[in-house]
Amino acid sequence: xxxxxxxxxxxxxxxxxxxxxxxxxxxxxxxxxxxxxxxxxxxxxxxxxxxxxxxxxxxxxxxxxxxxxxxxxxxxxxxxxxxxxxxxxxxxxxxxxxxxxxxxxxxxxxxxxxxxxxxxxxxxxxxxxxxxxxxxxxxxxxxxxxxxxxxxxxxxxxxxxxxxxxxxxxxxxxxxxxxxxxxxxxxxxxxxxxxxxxxxxxxxxxxxxxxxxxxxxxxxxxxxxxxxxxxxxxxxxxxxxxxxxxxxxxxxxxxxxxxxxxxxxxxxxxxxxxxxxxxxxxxxxxxxxxxxxxxxxxxxxxxxxxxxxxxxxxxxxxxxxxxxxxxxxxxxxxxxxxxxxxxxxxxxxxxxxxxxxxxxxxxxxxxxxxxxxxxxxxxxxxxxxxxxxxxxxxxxxxxxxxxxxxxxxxxxxxxxxxxxxxxxxxxxxxxxxxxxxxxxxxxxxxxxxxxxxxxxxxxx
Numbered sequence: 011x012x013x014x015x016x017x018x019x020x021x022x023x024x025x026x027x028x029x030x031x032x033x034x035x036x037x038x039x040x041x042x043x044x045x046x047x048x049x050x051x052x053x054x055x056x057x058x059x060x061x062x063x064x065x066x067x068x069x070x071x072x073x074x075x076x077x078x079x080x081x082x083x084x085x086x087x088x089x090x091x092x093x094x095x096x097x098x099x100x101x102x103x104x105x106x107x108x109x110x111x112x113x114x115x116x117x118x119x120x121x122x123x124x125x126x127x128x129x130x131x132x133x134x135x136x137x138x139x140x141x142x143x144x145x146x147x148x149x150x151x152x153x154x155x156x157x158x159x160x161x162x163x164x165x166x167x168x169x170x171x172x173x174x175x176x177x178x179x180x181x182x183x184x185x186x187x188x189x190x191x192x193x194x195x196x197x198x199x200x201x202x203x204x205x206x207x208x209x210x211x212x213x214x215x216x217x218x219x220x221x222x223x224x225x226x227x228x229x230x231x232x233x234x235x236x237x238x239x240x241x242x243x244x245x246x247x248x249x250x251x252x253x254x255x256x257x258x259x260x261x262x263x264x265x266x267x268x269x270x271x272x273x274x275x276x277x278x279x280x281x282x283x284x285x286x287x288x289x290x291x292x293x294x295x296x297x298x299x300x301x302x303x304x305x306x307x308x309x310x311x312x313x314x315x316x317x318x319x320x321x322x323x324x325x326x327x328x329x330x331x332x333x334x335x336x337x338x339x340x341x342x343x344x345x346x347x348x349x350x351x352x353x354x355x356x357x358x359x360x361x362x363x364x365x366x367x368x369x370x371x372x373x374x375x376x377x378x379x380x381x382x383x384x385x386x387x388x389x390x391x392x393x394x395x396x397x398x399x400x401x402x403x404x405x406x407x408x409x410x411x412x413x414x415x416x417x418x419x420x421x422x423x424x425x426x427x428x429x430x431x432x433x434x435x436x437x438x439x440x441x442x443x444x445x446x447x448x449x450x451x452x453x454x455x456x457x458x459x460x461x462x463x464x465x466x467x468x469x470x
Contacts, residue, residue: 012171012181014042016078019149021314024080025142026099026124028111029309035116038085042183043153046167047072048160051210051233059210059230061280063256067210067233073156077132078142079168080124081183082110091119092190093343094172096218098165098200101130105140107307113446114336118343121184125168126153127161128203129237145314158236161203162211169194169217191346192217193339197224198298199231201267206230208257208265220346221265224335225298228277256280261287264345266352268338270296270331271367271375272393272406274358278365284354291338291442292358294378295329297393297406302330304405327406328458329383329391333447340444353441355379367393373409379442382451385433386426388416388462410462423459430455 016024024041032039050073053059054066084090095115099106110122126132126142132153134141142150155164170176172184173192196204201223208221210233257265267290269277274292282288304322311319341352359368359377368376373390383391390409395402411419420426431452437443443451 011045012042012183013045014181014183015040016043016149017041019146021146021149024078025145025150025314026106026108026310027080028082029306029313030111032082032111032116033085036085036089037082037116038185039080039082040183040185041078041080042181043076043078044164044167044171045076046074048075048163048167050157050159051162053233059206059233061256063209064260065210067214070159070234073160075155075160075164076153077126077155077164077168078150078153079126079171079183081121081172082115083121083185083187084119087187089119090121090187091343092188093346094121094123094184094187094189094192095339096123096125096165096169096172096192096194098194098196098204099124099126099128099131100196100198100200101128101141102199103140104130104135104138105145106131106142109303109306109332112332112336112339114339114444117446118340120339120343121172121187121189123168123172123183125165127155127164127168128158129155129161131155140315158231159234161236162207162233165194165207166211166215166217173217191219191343193220193222193342193346194218195222195224195339198227201226202229203231205257206233208261212261212263216262218263220263220342222335222338222342223265223267224338225270225273225331226267226277227273228280256282257288263287264289264342264351266338266342267291268331268335269293270298270393271358271378272297272404274378275367275393278360281357286351289352289354290357291334291352291355292378293331293334293442294358294375294380295327295384295387295391296331296334296381297327297391298404300327300330300406301408302328303332323396323402323405325396325408327391327393328389328408329381333443333451334379334381336447337442337444341441355440355442372411379440380433380437381443382430382433382437383455383458385436386420386430386455387411388426388455388459410465412465413463416459416462423456426459427452427456 052070
């Protein structure tokens with residue numbers, strides 16, 4: 011059952027909502043509650059969830075739940091492109107992280123649905139709850155997800171609630187929009203859960219017309235007893251990755267995996283050749299969380315929690331992977347609608363008995379997708395961490411070139427920007443950068459060049 015639109019509460023706004031004014035971009039933002047009984051699943055007796063991805067599961071039971079979905083949609087139905095993107099909100103931080111206001115979504119006319127499907131999203135971590143119910147009891151106190159075993163079916167129910175065949179006789183979260191396709195999206199820990207969904211739940215009945223797994227570490231999550239969410243503060247030492255599994259080959263819808271250099275390392279043992287249904291992108295020089303994403307998270311954290319988060323490290327990776335996500339969504343929208351598959355791209359190069367990333371004379375990974383910041387570098391950006399704690403391992407590093415090296419490579423800023431823009435145009439031709447993202451990238455590149463020139467350190 012759908013309830014809403016939801017308003018009021020102690021704060022007066024939906025948790026995690028955009029920083030930008032959606033109305034200025036011709037969008038409506040509304041929040042809804044979804045209640046029902048969620049099916050839980052288990053492997054069929056005598057089978058296991060093996061590395062081949064050919065999983066057989068069956069219903070185990072049902073549990074009641076009430077959750078929320080946050081919807082952004084074009085105010086003018088004529089602007090709607092027919093695609094609803096349903097995001098499995100990430101709860102690694104102990105509260106929900108999601109980002110549905112990218113240029114491709116807003117300028118492309120998509121509807122975006124941020125789906126709360128895990129227990130931590132509602133109830134937070136026991137030691138210091140920051141979930142929805144603790145953040146705003148007046149607005150979210152009635153929400154409940156009893157266990158993450160429910161998460162897979164809750165996600166299906168959200169997909170059906172906004173899909174082409176949804177019940178429009180009551181409250182319609184999409185405001186009457188004519189939905190043609192529903193694309194599922196999950197990042198980081200949510201990508202792991204989405205991979206389990208692809209292999210185990212999707213074969214039981216199609217809800218989604220395509221899947222995008224962003225920054226995916228190459229392993230799924232349990233169907234049963236899967237309430238343990240990786241909490242950054244609770245993981246000492248380096249992040250430990252679980253055993254991987256392939257994505258199901260016999261799919262009737264397309265799947266894209268869009269990884270940074272860091273997840274390419276984690277996924278090396280379960281790499282799959284591209285097919286007409288599964289395509290993997292790996293981006294050299296990038297990492298799980300770049301400074302641009304961290305700054306946006308910090309702004310939302312400051313607004314929603316009323317306190318300043320810890321400052322981002324000055325030398326964390328500075329190549330944003332978000333334009334690559336937008337390019338992937340652009341291709342997936344066409345692909346899920348019956349068009350050409352997303353273009354295959356080179357993978358990051360590895361060597362050695364225990365494979366390690368092959369690096370060039372600048373310390374930048376060879377192979378992979380070559381964003382212009384990699385092709386025309388002013389720094390060594392990589393997944394190599396500044397520290398081995400959980401958060402540090404995700405942030406990679408940035409080591410600016412000396413002025414002497416910059417002068418030898420480019421002559422001056424004009425020469426550098428000419429090289430950068432040419433590299434950006436090659437990325438557009440390769441299909442990994444959208445034309446609208448070139449100008450912002452060039453403007454940021456000028457700032458990064460000046461930052462490197464201003465770095466006061468001894469040449470190496």
